[in-house]
Amino acid sequence: MKKAITMLLSCLLSVLMLASCQQTENNQQNGNSDPQQNVSADNADNGENYADTSVFGTFTAKDLDGNEVTQEIFASNKLTMVNIWATFCGPCINEMPDLGELAAEYADKGVGIVGIPLDVTDEKGNIDSYLYNEAVDIVATTKAAYTHIVPVESMFVRKLASVTAVPETVFVDSQGNQVGDCYYGARSKAQWTEIIEELLGEVQ
Amino acid sequence: MADFIKKIKMNIRLIVQFSFFALTNGYLKGFGEGKIYKGKLKMFCVPGLNCYSCPGALGSCPLGALQSVLGSREYKFAFYVLGILMLFGALGGRFICGFLCPFGLFQDLLYKIPFVKKIKNLPGDRFLKWFKYVLLAVFVILLPLFAVDITGLGKPWFCEYICPSGTVMAGIPLVLMNESLRGAVGFLYAWKVLILIVVIVLSVIFYRPFCKYLCPLGAIYSLFNNISLYRFTVDKDKCTSCGACQKKCGMDIRVWEKPNSIDCIRCGDCIKICPEEAISIVNLNNKNKK
Numbered sequence: 141m142k143k144a145i146t147m148l149l150s151c152l153l154s155v156l157m158l159a160s161c162q163q164t165e166n167n168q169q170n171g172n173s174d175p176q177q178n179v180s181a182d183n184a185d186n187g188e189n190y191a192d193t194s195v196f197g198t199f200t201a202k203d204l205d206g207n208e209v210t211q212e213i214f215a216s217n218k219l220t221m222v223n224i225w226a227t228f229c230g231p232c233i234n235e236m237p238d239l240g241e242l243a244a245e246y247a248d249k250g251v252g253i254v255g256i257p258l259d260v261t262d263e264k265g266n267i268d269s270y271l272y273n274e275a276v277d278i279v280a281t282t283k284a285a286y287t288h289i290v291p292v293e294s295m296f297v298r299k300l301a302s303v304t305a306v307p308e309t310v311f312v313d314s315q316g317n318q319v320g321d322c323y324y325g326a327r328s329k330a331q332w333t334e335i336i337e338e339l340l341g342e343v344q
Numbered sequence: 345m346a347d348f349i350k351k352i353k354m355n356i357r358l359i360v361q362f363s364f365f366a367l368t369n370g371y372l373k374g375f376g377e378g379k380i381y382k383g384k385l386k387m388f389c390v391p392g393l394n395c396y397s398c399p400g401a402l403g404s405c406p407l408g409a410l411q412s413v414l415g416s417r418e419y420k421f422a423f424y425v426l427g428i429l430m431l432f433g434a435l436g437g438r439f440i441c442g443f444l445c446p447f448g449l450f451q452d453l454l455y456k457i458p459f460v461k462k463i464k465n466l467p468g469d470r471f472l473k474w475f476k477y478v479l480l481a482v483f484v485i486l487l488p489l490f491a492v493d494i495t496g497l498g499k500p501w502f503c504e505y506i507c508p509s510g511t512v513m514a515g516i517p518l519v520l521m522n523e524s525l526r527g528a529v530g531f532l533y534a535w536k537v538l539i540l541i542v543v544i545v546l547s548v549i550f551y552r553p554f555c556k557y558l559c560p561l562g563a564i565y566s567l568f569n570n571i572s573l574y575r576f577t578v579d580k581d582k583c584t585s586c587g588a589c590q591k592k593c594g595m596d597i598r599v600w601e602k603p604n605s606i607d608c609i610r611c612g613d614c615i616k617i618c619p620e621e622a623i624s625i626v627n628l629n630n631k632n633k634k
Contacts, residue, residue: 237494304379
């Protein structure tokens, strides 16, 4: 009898645990929204009369050196490789030296590389100063000497909240619209070169 | 009713294994979306080899947490994880292996699959048993601590290169459910799947080969078997040294000599089979209890 009661209590506990977990999940949902839903909001903000299909929308942010960065950063190149990384992510860090070299090699060919250290802020864009400094150190150590944008809330709403694994790399044209696929995971310098060449052909 | 209760008693371990798995991996939304739960509950480690990255997982794996902290730049010692491991160990030792670990359940079920011959131990069992301590020392502790990249970041070597529990609970479901992840599948994934397949095949023929020879978490808990709260005792007056307990024991332990052997996963089969009822669980009243 005692054991039966124990069993029943355990089952009850399981059910309660599952129920309460659904609650937690719902609270989290409020922060995320489908990127597509924000297109009309951007229209209202900018008075644009065409749908903004760019990956990151319009944003005003700073890079790791404190310089202001907006979506205009993409306009200066035909193709920009946006590499989303994190300070805790080993594979991200391992490929950054290669990305630094690629940035230098393609600088005069209209291809730029931009990094976004995802864990330096929370989803509202509040900076964690410890992780910020970590990111600065990592960039210095890996010699990934290109712009790294400290993300702001609009970028999370637009794209970053749906990033579930790092590194994730997307390519955009000068308007900030996506070119090619989303590339998950790290790659070798040779593999990235191949992809860059292929996508460069598409944006010419 | 009495019959039903008897059936529950006979299969109590299987019932607990399934119930606990449903409890710890009940995040059905994760399976629906192919995503990992990343909420507050993940702060807690569940006792078994239960991958953080399983879409249904509500808690973290203690081994994964240990490697993660040891591999981090700022910490070289994992107080919280060690504390949790010591708590679990002190309470039940390898009871966790027998009752609360999903990969243990997985192997138990595989062993039930009919096969031409069922063997208890792999050849070389006596030496292979120590391999899990080597894996613990090298892949869980030393490599994450010392094999660091240029920024001083280590990585979870056991999780990344070996753990078949992670492959079956997380690696395979996530890749199946996320078309985007399939681009990242390469040699390492193939290697991990190969390890899983080997463990699966062996588990059909041999009893719990991963637990016996490979599991670093079982290695940790085994150190507590002699001192944990939940332990066995043999009444020397009743025992006739018939060896029935060892015959029944999946881990091939001479129970009448070593009721708290480091290999014992506390399944309790020996207690049920002993013709003299000489083996029992030690309870706090110091009376023998069934």
